[in-house]
Amino acid sequence: MIRVSFPEEIKDPVTNILYYVYEPKPKTVPRVIAPFFISQRENQDIRQTLAYALFEQGKEINIPLMGTPRSGISSYLIAESLNRDEPVLLVSSNKNVDEIIHEAVNKSNSKDSVNVVSILPAKKGCSKIQLDLEMYPKLYDIPIIPLPKIENGCKGCEFYESCKYTEILRVNPDSIDLIVISYEKLVALMLNPSPVSREIIKRITEVPKNVIFDECHTLELENIIRVTIAIQNQAGSVFLEFNQFESLYERSQTIKDVITEFKNILSKDEVKTAISEILQQAADKKRWAEKHHRIVFHNNTIAPSTKQKLAMDMYKEIVDLVKKGHIKDNIRDIKILYDIVSIVKSDQYSICVSSENGNLNVQITAVDTARHEELRFFPKIVRSGKRVIFTSGTILDSTKYLQFFDTQDPVMWGAKGDLLDINSKMLILPDTKKYDFIGKNSIYKNKNEIVESIKKIRTAHAGEKIRIVAMNRRLADELSDSLFQEDNTYIDYYNSKNRYIPSDCRILIAISCAYKPINTFDPATENEFESHKKYLESVHADTWKKWNIVKDSEGKEPCVIYALGVNEKTCTDIATWGKNRLVIIGKDGRGFTSDVVCRTSCKDEIINKPKFGYELDKKFGGKCKNIDEIILRGKKWMSN
Secondary structure (H helix, E strand, O other), X not given: OOEEOOOEEEEOOOOOOEEEEOOOOOOOOOOEOOOOOOOOOOOOOHHHHHHHHHXXXXXXXXXEEEOOOOOOHHHHHHHHHHHOOOOEEEEEOOOOHHHHHHHHHHHOOOOOOOOEEEEOOHHHHOHHHHHHHHHXXXXXXXXXXXXXXXXXXXXXXXXXXXXXXXXXXHOOHHHOOEEEEEHHHHHHHHHOOOHHHHHHHHHHHHOOOEEEEOOHHHHOOOOEEEEEEEEEEOOEEEEOOOHHXXXXXXXXXXXXXXXXXXXXXXXXXXXXXXXXXXHHHHOOHHHHHHOOOEEEEXXXXXXXXXXXXXXXXXXXXXXXXXXXXXXXXXXXXXXXXXXXXXXXXOOEEEEEEEEEOOEEEEEEEEEOHHHHHHHHHHHHHHOOOOEEEEEEOOOOOOHHHHHHHOOOOOEEOOHHHOOOOXXXXXXXXXXXXXXXXXXXXXXXXOHHHHXXXXXXXXXXXXXXXXEEEEOOHHHHHHHHHHOOOOOOEEEEEOOOOOOOOOOXXXXXXXXXXXXXXXXXXXXXXXXXXXXXXHHHHHHHHHHHHHHXXXXXXXXOOOEEEEEXXXXXXXXXXXXXXXXXXXXXXXEEOOEEEEEXXXXXXXXXXXXXXXXXXXXXXXXXXXXXXXXXXXXXXXHHHHHO
C-alpha cells in the first residue's frame, strides 16, 4: 500500500491509495462578496479589490464562486495570490489558460517575474516520448502514450534534469508561484500508482496556499464512453466488425484479450435481448425524445485489480505496434480500442440508442466513474490550510457542490456577479422561428435561408469583424463552402477546441444552440426527466459560454448576438444564471416542458442579464416580423 504523509487517513475510492490529511474547518464567507473601498493594492481595479476582499475572509475557505462569463474571476484570484506571494494551483479545462495567466501577471503588482510550472500530459512533457514522436510521427494520432519503462523510474532517465514532465519535482518548491494542470491530467495522476505520480500529487497538494478549480461546471457532467455496435436505417442493420483487429492478435495478446472480452459481452443472451428491445422502443419516432433509452448491466467478469493493468498493457502494446510499422493506415480503427477497453474495465455498462441523420445508433456505453470519483476526491486531500475556490459563470446545479465537495453555499463575485455591469452592453436578438437538430425545422433543411440571413447581416455590418457559430462542425464546413470568405468573418462551431477563447469580434451570428442528440445523457441517468434536465443544462452552458466570447470584458464596447433559429424563451433560459439555478422538467401532450428559475430571494444572487431584442419592442414600434427588422435593431444597438 502506498502512503503519502498526512495526518488523518482517508482512502481513494478508486485506487484504494491511502492519504493522510488535516480535516479543515473553513470559514464561512458572505453570500455576496463586496469590495473594500480601499485595499492595500496599487491596482485599484474594483475586481482586484474584490479578490483582495475575498482573500481577507481567511486562509481556509471552500466555496463555489459565481460570476458572469468574461468577468476575469480566475485571473484576478491568481493575481491576488501573486500579490501575497502565495503559491496557487490552477486546475482548468480551459483552452485559453495561457491568456488567464497572462492577464493575472499583468494585474498583479508585486511580481516582476512569475515562475509557472505546467504539469503536462506525458505525450507533451516527456522528453523520451518527444524523441519517439519525431521518429514515428504516426504516434501523434495515438490518444494515450504511457511513460516509457525505465529502471529507477523517471529519476533514472538521462533527460530527468531537463524534462518538462518532471519539472515540478526538480524546482525549489519555495520558488513556485503558479502550478497549472488540466482536469484530465489530474485524473491520470490520481489513477497512476507509480512513484513519480505519487510524488507529483504530493507536491501539488503541499506547495499551493490557494487552489482554483476553473470552469468547475465541467465537474458536474459525467464523461460517457460510447461504442456504436449497430447502425439501423431503412436499408437494414450494419454491425460492428472486428476483422480490422485480427491481424494484430499474433503480435498483441492484450488486444486479443480485450476484443475477446468485448465480444463475450455482446454475445450474452441478455445483451442481445436488450438490443432488440431498445430498437423496438426506438421505433416509435413520435415519442422518441420522451423515452429513456437505457438497459443496464453489471460487469463483474474481470477482477478489479487487473482492469487498470489491462488498459495500461494495451496502451503500451499499441505504441510498440506503431513503432514496428504494424499499425499504419488503420489508426482511425485502432482508436476505437481505447473506448472498447474502457467499456471492458467498467463496473457497469448500458445498451442505449441514439438517433442521428436518420439512423438509429445502438451503442454500448459506460460512465467514466473513475474520473468522476477522482475529481470529487482530490479537493478533499488538497484543501487543508488553503483557500479552495470553484469558479464558473455557468454552475449548473449549485447544490452538488455542498454534496460532492463539502463547500458552503455558492458565493457571488460581487452583486449580481457582474461588477462592471458588462452584460448591459450585450444585446441578444431572438429569431421569429426555431431551428431544431432534426425534423422539418432542422438547420439542414433550412440551410439556404440561414445563408441568406448571414449575407444580410454581413452587409449591414460591412467592415466589422463578425464571428459565426454553427451548431456543429458539419454545418460549419458547409457554411464555409456556401459563403464567400471575407477577412473579417470567422466561422466556428459549438464545442470546438477553441470554444471558450475570447474573441475581439463584437458581432456574433449564432446558428441555433449547442444542441446534441437528445438522449445524450441517458447512460448517466435513471429516467427521462433526469436525462432531459442534464441535456438542457449542458446545452444552456455550452451555448451561453460561446455567446459570451464577443463580450467586452471591460464593459465599454457593445456587442450583439443574432440568435438565428432561437426563440425568445430559449434565449431567456440560456441567459438565466445564479444561485440555486434549476431546470424544471415536466410533460404535456406535446412532450417535455421546461422552465429555468433561480430559487433565491436575494436579487444580488442572480447574475445580471443582458438586454433582449423583445425588450426594445416599444421603442421600435412593435415586435420584429422578419430578419430585416431584427438586423435593423442590431445595427442601431451597435451604433449607440
